[in-house]
Amino acid sequence: MQLWVEYDGTHKQINVTLAPINVDKPHAPLISLNHDLAPILNKTMYVGFSSSTGSVPTSHCILGWSFKMNGQAQELVLSQLPKLPRVGGKKMSKLLTIGVPVVSVSLIFLAISGVIYAIRRKRKFAELLEDWELEYGPQRFKYKELYIATEGFREKELLRRGGFGKVYKGILPASKTEIAVKRISHESRQGMKEFVAEIMSIGRLRHRNLVPLLGYCRRKGELLLVYDYMPNGSLDKYLYNQPTATLNWGQRFKVIRGVASGLFYLHEEWEQVVVHRDVKASNVLLDRELNGRLGDFGLARLYDHGTDPQTTHIVGTVRYLATEQARSGKATTSTDVFSFVAFLLEVACGRRPIETQGPLQGVILVDWVFSCWKKGNILEARDGNLGTEIISKEVELVLKLGLLCSHSEPSDRPSMRQVVQYLEGDIAFPELSFLGHSSSGLTFAPHEGSDDFAKSYQSSSFTGLSYVESTLLSGGR
Structure with a gap:
């Protein structure tokens, strides 16, 4: 007779198949049992054969065997199997005197190797579960x-x-x-x-x-x-470093409105207030239809509506943080709005919040947009890759919204509800003629002398950024 004993560790199934010596392996097993053998395996195990007799004297002989882990065992070559021992023969079969000891030692070695493999595999996939x-x-x-x-x-x-x-x-x-x-x-x-x-x-x-x-x-x-999984990857790869594929203005404006809608949902429409704390182009992913989706919530914090957020460690990305967050460590919906500013200007201008290389190294993006606005040509700040096929009113709205949301006073920044209303054209955009700059950043205040103001703005802006960066490097990301 031929006997196949198989165990599938994935499906926890044991199959036993039996056939006469000259018959191929049947498709259907004689016995099939669903049982997990993992609890039975010990660190050290011995594997062998056993048999028993009934009322009539019998002999049980193993003429050959094949063993394989993680695969199909090699088929036996029936023509090379030894003959059955003589009944009542004078000398003991070599299979019993030589084969069985050799097989036993080999089987024990394989069993020990299998146990070691199982232990190592279990450790490899060990998890921390409380x-x-x-x-x-x-x-x-x-x-x-x-x-x-x-x-x-x-x-x-x-x-x-x-x-x-x-x-x-x-x-x-x-x-x-x-x-x-x-x-x-x-x-x-x-x-x-x-x-x-x-x-x-x-x-x-x-x-x-x-x-x-x-x-x-x-x-x-x-x-x-x-x-x-978002198949089109992160938005930043379409904006910087001479991208192989760029987005036209219609696609960019759709992404901006989508991210604004998502932030509005986080701040006001869900059961709790969710502060994302890391809004930036690299954390905005594009789906198959190039819709913008805000992701990477590893830094997000939640608190109940109507309560004050708790002070935490300063986390986020340098150049996207509001000054008050660097000072207090408190992340609020207003600090998310400030980060959204940097994101807006990234998308509209195709530049990083601070250029780190090239001829514009060290230039702060909001400075650039502010200077263009002061000269009366804010559209000059737009991304050159957009060409002339743009909707000027939309581009101007986004750039001015970036300046409005950069206000140094958190209470004077618009909420994400208002941002969405501005982008959808549901409410009129406020007048920016009184936009000025103090030592703490952009503010609405009358000022005199545009040249002196521009110099004061640039100096204060760099000073404020240095404060944020030094704070982050000492205690945050």
């Missing part, structure tokens, strides 16, 4: 699932890298859903429970201009956040 996380079970991914989805976080699946980790593309093996996985290094801290609770709360956000957060995974020294 009792309090069970309530978030539906949104907690298995590390093994994400490992398979990203092909082991291979470099070819890397989408981008940032200050807080790397982002990989993946495909979930079960649902075939495309995802983006962000790996963030972290140290165990007392507030991890609260942090995960907030992440799960943010996972309930649903808006057409937000990248959905699907869940998370914790393993050893890292935290993994799982998002929907």
Whole structure:
């Protein structure tokens, strides 16, 4: 007789198939059982053969065997199998005197190797799971699932890298859903429970201009956040460094309005106030229809409507932070509006908030827009790649809105509700003729002497930025 014993570790299924010696392996097994063998495996195990007799004397002989882990065992060559021993023969079969000991030693060696492999694999996919996380079970991914989805976080699946980790593309093996996985290094801290609770709360956000957060995974020294995959990548790659593909003004204006709508939802329309704390072009992703979606909620903070946000560590990206946030560490909807300013001007001008290289190195973008406005030609600040096919009123509106939202007093900045109304043309845009500058930044105040004012503005603007940068470098991102 021939006997096949097979175990599928993925589906936890054991199949036993039996056939006469000269018959091919049947398609249907004799016995099929669903059972998980993982709990049975020990660190050290011995594998062998056993048999028993009944009331009539019998002999049980193993003429050959083939063993294989993680694959199909090699078929036996029946013509090379030894013959059955003689019944009542005088000498013992060589199979029993030589074959069985050799087979036993080999089998023990394979068993030990298999156990070592299983232990190493278990450690490789070990996760950090505490009792309090069970309530978030539906949104907690298995590390093994994400490992398979990203092909082991291979470099070819890397989408981008940032200050807080790397982002990989993946495909979930079960649902075939495309995802983006962000790996963030972290140290165990007392507030991890609260942090995960907030992440799960943010996972309930649903808006057409937000990248959905699907869940998370914790393993050893890292935290993994799982998002929907956006096929057209981040907006910044269409703006800087001589992009191979650019967006026309209609596409850019649609992205601006979309991100504004998403921020308005976060600030006023959801059950809690959500402060994103890291609004910038690189965190705006484009879906298949080039709709702008605000993503990367790893720094977001929540608080109840009508309450004051708590002071936190200064986090975010230098050049996008409001001055009051650098001083107090308190992130509010107004600081998000200030970051939105930098984003607006990035999209309209095709420049970074501060140029770090080239002939314009050190130029502050809001300075450039302000100087163009002072000269009476604010459209000069627009991105040269836009050409002449623009809607001048829309471009001028966006640039002026950037100056309006840069106000040094948080209470004098428009809310995201007002920003959306300006962009949709639902309310008239306010007069900017009294826009001036003090030591703390842009403000609405009468002033005398435009030349002296321009010099004062440039000096104060650089001083304010240096303060923000030095604060961030000492205690934040």
